[in-house]
Amino acid sequence: MDNFKPRILVAKPGLDGHDRGVKVVARALRDAGMEVIYTGLRQTPEMIVEAALQEDVDGIGLSILSGAHMPLMARIMELIAEHGMTDVPIFLGGIIPDEDISRLNEMGVAGVFGPGTNMDKITAFVWEQVRTRA
Amino acid sequence: MPLNDLIRRTRQGQPRAIARLITRIENGAAAAEIIPRIYAATGRAHVIGVTGAPGSGKSSLVNELAKALRRRDYKVGIVAVDPSSPFTGGALLGDRVRMQDLSGDKGIFIRSLASRGNLGGLSEATAAVVKVLDAAGFDTILVETVGAGQAEVSIASAAHTTLVIEAPGMGDDVQSIKAGILEIADVLVVNKADRPGAARTVRSLKMMLQLGQAMPVNHHGRSLQTTAVSPNGMENDNFWQTPVLETVAIDGTGIEALLDVVLAHKAHLQATDGWLKQEKIRSRREVEQLLHARFMEQFQTAVSQNDREQLITAIANRETDPYTAVAAIFAQINE
Ligand SMILES: Nc1nc2c(ncn2[C@@H]2O[C@H](COP(=O)(O)OP(=O)(O)OP(=O)(O)O)[C@@H](O)[C@H]2O)c(=O)[nH]1
Ligand SMILES: [Mg+2]
Numbered sequence: 001m002d003n004f005k006p007r008i009l010v011a012k013p014g015l016d017g018h019d020r021g022v023k024v025v026a027r028a029l030r031d032a033g034m035e036v037i038y039t040g041l042r043q044t045p046e047m048i049v050e051a052a053l054q055e056d057v058d059g060i061g062l063s064i065l066s067g068a069h070m071p072l073m074a075r076i077m078e079l080i081a082e083h084g085m086t087d088v089p090i091f092l093g094g095i096i097p098d099e100d101i102s103r104l105n106e107m108g109v110a111g112v113f114g115p116g117t118n119m120d121k122i123t124a125f126v127w128e129q130v131r132t133r134a
Numbered sequence: 135m136p137l138n139d140l141i142r143r144t145r146q147g148q149p150r151a152i153a154r155l156i157t158r159i160e161n162g163a164a165a166a167e168i169i170p171r172i173y174a175a176t177g178r179a180h181v182i183g184v185t186g187a188p189g190s191g192k193s194s195l196v197n198e199l200a201k202a203l204r205r206r207d208y209k210v211g212i213v214a215v216d217p218s219s220p221f222t223g224g225a226l227l228g229d230r231v232r233m234q235d236l237s238g239d240k241g242i243f244i245r246s247l248a249s250r251g252n253l254g255g256l257s258e259a260t261a262a263v264v265k266v267l268d269a270a271g272f273d274t275i276l277v278e279t280v281g282a283g284q285a286e287v288s289i290a291s292a293a294h295t296t297l298v299i300e301a302p303g304m305g306d307d308v309q310s311i312k313a314g315i316l317e318i319a320d321v322l323v324v325n326k327a328d329r330p331g332a333a334r335t336v337r338s339l340k341m342m343l344q345l346g347q348a349m350p351v352n353h354h355g356r357s358l359q360t361t362a363v364s365p366n367g368m369e370n371d372n373f374w375q376t377p378v379l380e381t382v383a384i385d386g387t388g389i390e391a392l393l394d395v396v397l398a399h400k401a402h403l404q405a406t407d408g409w410l411k412q413e414k415i416r417s418r419r420e421v422e423q424l425l426h427a428r429f430m431e432q433f434q435t436a437v438s439q440n441d442r443e444q445l446i447t448a449i450a451n452r453e454t455d456p457y458t459a460v461a462a463i464f465a466q467i468n469e
Binding site for chain 1: 149150152153154156157161218219222223224225226227228230231234237238243244245246248250
């Protein structure tokens with residue numbers, strides 16, 4: 001494709017109300033040359049997957065600090081499968097215990113980043129994930 | 135998925151097909167393949183442009199307008215354009231943040247687009263995306279663009295009805311209201327009417343409209359008589375008097391009245407020859423843009439990058455002039 005630009009949905013599911021961190025990631029991805037669709041706080045799994053579908057995104061980045069990452073991700077992955085979007089890489093930021101990370105990976109989450117992860121590391125990871133979709 | 139399937143499913147209104155067809159258009163030359171196959175199925179939708187300064191409340195208004203349209207049973211497509219960074223080519227598309235009320239409604243489809251370096255601020259793909267949504271059966275298509283001079287003009291030529299959004303306190307003096315908005319606005323909206331100064335902004339806009347009526351205004355690129363009364367003293371049915379409305383997009387105040395006016399404008403276009411005139415303005419612009427793009431392509435194939443640079447340098451050094459150079463290029467292309 002001549003003008004491929006990765007389109008990444010960035011959202012914050014769950015009820016905790018801080019969007020500083022997720023906005024920093026959104027800006028970093030933009031500055032790395034991607035088109036970031038930012039949908040904001042308190043997104044339900046249904047809202048996230050609907051937006052991802054309409055925007056035909058190449059990747060989905062989520063931030064979950066509430067501790068509810070397991071049930072939220074389970075529901076999101078279920079909806080992703082239902083819509084035939086399992087080829088869209090999903091990455092997650094937040095305070096995630098080690099034992100949950102491997103379970104999330106098994107569910108199909110492509111990458112999990114803890115707080116304070118270097119932004120360059122995240123943008124490089126996302127580029128690597130979406131490169132093949134050009 | 136093969137293009138034929140995508141198009142068939144798009145015509146049936148399937149969201150995933152619509153989304154993918156739009157991506158194909160955005161990412162390459164696919165518009166030339168896709169548009170000819172859907173064009174006959176377009177032309178039904180009422181296209182509404184929403185423009186205005188950053189932060190004036192365009193997305194919040196689109197959210198409210200879409201809800202009001204749904205209450206009246208219209209299916210609504212939304213295209214929200216935000217600027218690309220000229221340095222990195224990236225973009226932060228944040229309009230959906232204000233449109234969360236619309237999720238879960240199958241009668242609504244929202245797509246965010248980056249302007250991708252288009253000077254007009256209106257994504258090059260926008261016109262094609264509007265056609266996809268039109269062919270997919272959406273009755274009304276709302277197009278949000280950042281108000282930045284040229285973008286306002288290009289949205290006005292792409293939309294049947296153009297809303298220009300102002301907010302109080304963004305410079306209320308007649309002099310500071312941006313020149314040119316009267317020419318493109320079919321409806322002027324003073325949003326954030328809950329804020330102090332709204333009445334003053336309305337007064338300034340109305341005064342400007344009256345001043346504008348003293349002289350002919352070039353409306354959507356066509357010359358319109360600008361007084362509501364024609365020279366023989368009769369009401370002029372062809373004249374649309376640009377109204378000024380107040381809204382509060384965060385609580386919905388004034389939205390039903392705004393929608394009434396927007397639909398009245400649509401009815402006005404349909405009752406006069408305005409609809410066809412607007413379609414012709416759009417068609418002319420699209421043909422001209424395509425011709426320009428095709429010609430530039432031909433030029434770039436016919437004359438190598440190196441030769442082009444030499445030519446430009448020669449003109450800069452006064453060794454030749456632009457007219458002679460262009461005549462030579464045409465001769466070369468026509469060989
Ligand atoms: N007080 C008040 N605030 C409003 C109103 N409408 C929108 N806002 C607020 O104004 C800010 C900008 O609103 P948006 O709808 O994002 O404005 P926009 O014109 O789409 O902004 P850009 O797309 O960034 O150009 C948000 O914080 C809204 O909540 C209103 O009627 N009254
Ligand atoms: Mg907006």
